[in-house]
Amino acid sequence: MTLAALLVQLAGIWVWIGVAVAVVFLTIGVGRIDEDARGAYVFRPLVAPGVILIWPIVLWRWWLLETGRDAWPLRHRPQRRFHGRAWMVMAVAVPLIFIAAMLARQSQSDLTAPVLLSPPQEVSE
Amino acid sequence: MSVKYIPVQWNPNKWVYDAIMVVAVALFLWIFIFIAPDVLNHNRAINPQIRNARAFGACAFFMLTIILMIGPLARLDTRFLPLLYNRRHFGVMAFFIALTHAFFVLDWYFSFTPINTYEALLSSNTSVTRLRGFPFEWLGLFALLVMGVMALTSHDFWLKFLTPRVWKALHFLVYPAYAALVGHVALGVLQDAQSPVMIASFGAAAGVVVLLHVAVALKERGGGGDAAAEAGEPGWEQVCQADDVREGFGHIGILASGERVAVFRQDGKLSAISNACAHQNGPLGEGRIIDCLVTCPWHGFQYDVTTGRSPAPFTEKVPTYDLKLVDGAVFVRSEANPPGTYVEPVPA
């Protein structure tokens, strides 16, 4: 099996597990851990695709909330510094990518002029 | 704000926002597809499928560019705050435009293969070690995935469920995604485009995004509030002078732990709450007291300054801080109270 085929198959498996998690979480789980979700049903199909995409995170958060392990102070402590640092890296990476790509461009005049091929001559005996 | 979750929150302001956005997108696509083919001067004649793919791709790129500009613009000048207000709809729309681009591409370049279309996409070019001819499709796929995760987790339910911290950590992926997108465009379509307009506009767009963010990072280095000083009794920190806090407004202090406290004056009395809004951790201390409630400058969530609670029927809560005055200096207890704890305001 090629790597590409394997990746496609893994993506398929990921989605199917996600569907299973979404069904259980959105019917039973969500009302247990979020009072705002009780009695609210129309929004659930809307969040289902998100559950399918990031189901491991959903399971982890669900477990934290169910078992009372969620640390409330963290909710109010944003990671403020990260933005600045990330953009210092981006400030180097983005121009570098762009300029390198522009330098890699080939000029049209460098290319060998196209030749119109003629079909092979029939060999007549 | 949440009471019971509903699928999409719209109000007159958001309708206007969305309407302008849809018109702008339609205009962009129309110009790209019908008006500008000659101006844009695609090097070799392209067929309608490719033109559609490029139009939607370019549209998604510029949408994401604008989305990334909104944050720093609002930090630099509060007049841009209204753009921030409904950025989520902007992001969701950008994702669907990008998805349309992807389908146009798959439908044209990869639809005639004997193997699975997606397999063909992943295996048609694997020369990762070269710059010229790099598989730029992979970069686009990565950016699309990230945009998908962000769009599909944009409902307020996700913020509360994941907590702003985790939700934002997921959203930080948009930075590598944007870098990948620049690579996707530069190593993809721009390798072929002869029109300097195309090259210049993509390059300039990415450059502006970077410059704006760097400007904000430099401006906010260590700033955004006053560092608190530990003084007097242990467990208490001085955040500011009582005179620093204007009636109806907040003042932000940074505690030794790095946490930010917003001190407010209402009816001549001082109260302190966490500076981080329960919604997306917006800076409450930069908000105002409107109708006796602290109003977040980002999306307008409101809190009672004495309890940190949103007015019923809403259920959001932020932590409060015990506060005392010593010779006109405002001290708060370093440990926050659990969200929603009432603290008697202090006359000052």
Ligand code: FES
């Ligand atoms: S962060 Fe959204 S309302 Fe405060």
